[in-house]
Amino acid sequence: MSPRARYLALLGADIGSTLGSQISLVAIPWLVLTTTGSAADMGLVAATEMIPYLLSSMLLTPVADRLGLRTSSVLCDLGSALAVGCIAAFHQGGLALLLVLVALAGALRGVGDRVKHVLLRPAGQAAGYSAIRMTSTYEGLSRLAALLGAPLGGLLIAGFGARGAVWLDAASFAGCAVVVAVVVRAAQAGTATRQAPAEPYLTALRGGFRYLREDRTLARMVRVVFALNVFATAATAVFIPVWARDVLHSPQGLGLALGAYAGGALGGTLLFTLLADRLPQYPVFVIGGLVSCLPRLLVLALSDNLLVVVAVNVLAGLGIASVNPILGAALYQRVPDALQTRVIGLCGTVCFTGVPIGALAAGWAVSRLGLHTALLAAVLVCVAVLAGPLAAQRRARLDLSVSRA
Missing domain, CATH: 1.20.1250.20 (MFS general substrate transporter like domains)
Structure with a gap:
């Protein structure tokens, strides 16, 4: 696989994860609404994901550095797939369980998104792209994913039902994990995939x-x-x-x-x-x-x-x-x-x-x-x-x- 193909595959995995997140913002609250009939529960579940997402983006990145970025990205995407799959499988298990699973999914996505963003730089450099060209392309595709995510989520709900749409979302995260595992190699992605030197968590943070x-x-x-x-x-x-x-x-x-x-x-x-x-x-x-x-x-x-x-x-x-x-x-x-x-x-x-x-x-x-x-x-x-x-x-x-x- 050429450096450009590796970069495009990694970029596709990143944008695919973003698109999956946008779909879940529609599909999971809708699943809650159709299951419980409560708009208040729907709003609470929709809001629960964001705080863990933001906190993990800031607080768990030293852990990702310690594990290595390739490993962290794969684990976060697999964990997201598992968490979202559990939401689809156990959506009738009560509001407390749903909130825990949604918060877990949000936390995993927060650190996973940051890791994949860092992995893009050495892959793009190996393919001959400048930093500003990489970030502007990424921004455009992210905006497109944000615009398409909500209507696509609605179409998936119409075609497969709310539970089926959530299962498809889980599958998308599993697919991203496979792409990163296959495409990203330490020798190809440079220092960004190497484990960080051992240091205490608070010192790293x-x-x-x-x-x-x-x-x-x-x-x-x-x-x-x-x-x-x-x-x-x-x-x-x-x-x-x-x-x-x-x-x-x-x-x-x-x-x-x-x-x-x-x-x-x-x-x-x-x-x-x-x-x-x-x-x-x-x-x-x-x-x-x-x-x-x-x-x-x-x-x-x-x-x-x-x-x-x-x-x-x-x-x-x-x-x-x-x-x-x-x-x-x-x-x-x-x-x-x-x-x-x-x-x-x-x-x-x-x-x-x-x-x-x-x-x-x-x-x-x-x-x-x-x-x-x-x-x-x-x-x-x-x-x-x-x-x-x-x-x-x-x-x-x-x-x-x-x-x-």
Whole structure:
């Protein structure tokens, strides 16, 4: 098998795992609803997976380094297959059992996703791909998997029933484990598959925190992505729905605005993949962040025209397309091999924490200040958060292409 074929197989396994996770977000809650008839139980099961996912992404990565990344990836995917299979087999065993199994599946996916992300870098380098090309391709395929996962889950439920869809999801994780076991070899994937030097767990965990704290460029970029997740979730979960209800008086406007943002992000990712190697990374990162949130918030405060809002959401989607790939490339380029699993896991957890904070903060602001004032306040905070990193680029002439490793 050629290096390019190995890389594509590993990338396919990673995206397949992502697609399986998206399907399970639909199929498992639906299985609970059809089994118990309780919407409250359905919501509880749907929410239970996320906290273990985030915690394991940060806290279990030293264990993955100790075991070796290839071994950890295979074990996590096999464990996910077993946990999801048990959900299908024992879904009538009571809510407590379901919650334990869903939490276990979430924890395994959290560390498994981080491990496969690290394994992609040496495989892509062996195939001749640059870091930014790898991360932009990965981002585009991940967005596509996220868009297709929910409707595919619905189709699988319609075709095979909720239990059958969950069994298929379990089989997809088993398939990913087989691909990684066959494709990834220590001699081919470089140092990323070797076991980390023996060191106490807390020492290993602190090493990831310490590196991120000392690398000011990465720390600044992580703060920016955290803030962008806050603003994006605020817009998607609160601001745009309230605007569609109070200003437009049309639920159709909600779907169009959110669909325009998703479509712009997917199209922007494809465009960025083509141009990534020729663009200055850090300025594009910050400018893309500004474009992704500032106009999107401002247009809701100043306009009642749906076409204008849709157009601005397409532009915002184009802007966000560059952000995650550039952060991913910076992590590949700047973090030493021995720390990549821990630092990437930590960054992912910190960035994703902005999602619930954005929803809560926006809901509180709209209820206390009203939609218009809350939007203007969000615009001011957005400018304050993102102006600093842009100014830092001008002062320090930061170059993300230079590795610290």
